Amino acid sequence: MAEPTRTPTLPSIEPAQRLRQRRPESREGDPMVRHQVNPPADGWSLALPPRMWAELSEHLFLDGDEHGAVILAGIADGPRGPRLLGRELLIATDGVDYVAGTFGYRALSPEFVRDAAVRAADEQLAYLAVHNHFGSTSVGFSPVDFASHERGYPALRQITGQVVGAVVFTPQAAAGDLWLRDGARAELAEVIVPGNNLIRLRPRLAPATVSDLRYDRQARLFGDQGQETFNRLRVAVVGLGGVGSMLVEFLSRLGVGHLVLIDDEKVEETNLSRLIAAEQTDVGKLKTDLASRNALRANPEITLEPIAERVEHPTARQALASCDWIFLAADTDAARHWVNETVHRYLIPATQAGVKVPVGADGTIGQIHAATRLLVPGKTCMWCDGLINSTNLAIDMHPGEERRLARYLDEVPAPSVIALNSVAVAEAVNHFMLAVTALHEDDTDTASILHRPRSRDRALVVSRQDPTCSACGLNGPLGRGDS
Template sequence: MVRVPVNPPTHGWSLTVPPRLWRELTDHLFRDGGEHGAVILAGLADGPRGPRLLAREVLLARDGVDYTIGTAGHSALTATFVRDAVIRARNERLVYLAVHRHLGTDAVGFSRVDLASHERGYPALRQITGLPVGGIVLADAAAAGDLWLPDGGRAALAELVVPGGNLVRLRPRSARGGQAAAIHDRQARLFGDLGQETLGRMRVAIAGLGGVGSILVETLARLGVGALVLIDDETVEDTNLPRLVAADPSDVNAAKVELAIRNARRANPDIDLTVLAERIETPRAREELTRCDWIFLAADSHAARFWVNRAVNQFHIPATQIGVKVRVGADGTIGQIHAVARLLIPAGGCLWCNELIDPTELAIDMHPDRERDAARYVPGVPAPSVIALNGLVAMEAVDQFMLAGTGLHHDPDDTTWTLYLPRDRTRIPQVPRRDPACPWCSEAGQLGRGQH
């Protein structure tokens, strides 16, 4: 097995391919030593470091039918296959990307024959679609891209991202090691200098800054994450104090975002913060979610689940949903405690597929506060909440993010969810269901649509 190098995020154009589509593509292209071809149809979106292409569908070229020996003596996609793919790209407002492989491991580039083919064909294809078109070439642990832009310009692909159990970033050549800051020396001994640099370049959102969210802010800032997007519209109540990191009585009635700012800057004075003291369903908050490398969902409303689920699948941003529920009987008897960390991977089975977003509750959540309360027949009753239980799943979620971002998970295909039953001392892995016709995580829905 080829070890994929750790490459910190970089600026420029990127292509994100969900793990399921990546396996489909690489199983086709790398199945033997021969030449094979495919086309990716991709959405388009803004990203934290530049424009992002979002793989929505992979069209596999059949050997000898769609991918044959061309006039220059090398294999190429047939004119009919290209025509059909380009027409689909034009009609669905998607980006056309032809893909093939070269031999090699951690470095790759286009041949002169490849580039001559691009110059002959891509200007016409670009004119047909009105969107970028291009070519991608892969090696075992490297990727390069040649993009032809609608304004007549041309750009190289900075990186190809596969957001799975390990967050893989492929480039034409692997990054070279730097030097981690002395303050992070002990961490860099685990992550490596490039791993620590990776965390320092990532932009991470935390939606919900209560008991779980405050632990996330503190931990991510101390890990050296470079930028946080903090989203919460609530203020601190006195009953919140036992669960908010570093809170004291003077913080009552303060905005929760203010505590988060204070804690983040105390832990990491150089951290970049984007602060939104508003609900997650506001246009600005929804937009900021789509411009991150990872999202932590620590708010338990159905609206919050809906908008994060949308960002994961429509914009290919991995996320972790975190929650703790303590069941209490009508007579006050404490029942089972559920603590869960759900790793949400694009195209991998989502919150909607798994019936974790209730359409009725979602409709109620989208109304103003007074109308939400009036719409519910039973008024909300505060549920038990304890900092230690919050910490159990908050740390699980951060560990998943930390190990994925630095490429340290042993099994990059393992994206199971984790359910804890603390009273039984039980840890249960859960494999999420995937609906092939899901309106969000399937090609039949909004997968990879981006901003179009």
């Protein structure tokens, strides 16, 4: 994999030149401020599919009592440290599986622990015991909790051969104690729920930050913590044509700190009218070079990882797997499949943005569509929605010349106009920036957005889901990570 490039940092801005803004205080009953904004943390993290978090929350916080469960999780490298990936939730039934404890208030029954540990060993998944405490924005283990970990987890780790540990939750905080396979012990830095709002639960609220003066006007909306979140994110853009070049421009100016740029194509003369800041002399250059130049112009401190390969190349796939968010702006079935695979295997949210301009053989123009689709781990899937054609995917996976002969020899280029592309791009980036700063009113709204510029209407399209799907269900790679 190509080494990321880092540009020299700008001179630091003195505190007197900075403005410190805060997000508005919470108002009772206001759903827009239910979640605290915690910038990404370094260290071990746990990602939970939104459906799993909803089921777990209902179990843990249904009443004022303590409840328990076990999460079985895959493992992968993440953007800021190792990442645990929730694959299965095993609910402990009160009074049967979660019973009065010998040393503490309650505990998982020996039989429940045994069965869950055997399953973890068989599936090669991490074992995480879960319970809840009372509180809101901070949480930690009690001395009784730690004592129980020290009595049981060394043996449990030996039995499973996997990472074992415990996670304690409140509705707005989480803490974890992990016992690693090499004998080390680590804290859990954060729990991530990648839904319509990208929720981050930490043991306590992140310390206050101060925004760069360049982002003052944005920080007045997102708050200093929200702006710092953008800076710490690793975001991929797959496809750097008309839509992708705009995405890079918007994300760079938003303050995203690290961009992975994936495209193997070179600039052609017919691209110039819709590539941001393209010049005649750019013809023949790699699109990754043009996108990198534009990103650096917009944000000289950004870290870039240009990958001049197709998305199915191992280097590109490995880079995608350690991102916080993926934007899909390539319209091949291979790009759709591999991004969809990454979303569900590594629990990384993604957004597809694109425009379709149908033109008949007689020149008749059909209904123009500008689409923005949110891909949510374990919930929205391009296979379930019929957006991937298996025959075209098989063709896409052939070497370049074979692809050309099989599919593209007589293909007529589709129309593409920069202003139409901007409709999809603006919708995609607006959703992203509100999601990562927890400003969406509904955590669960994952509908796609379809603009029809000719009729000037806008529709929400609810994704279908097949429970037997081998891409997004438990029959597939959901949460398996690198295993």
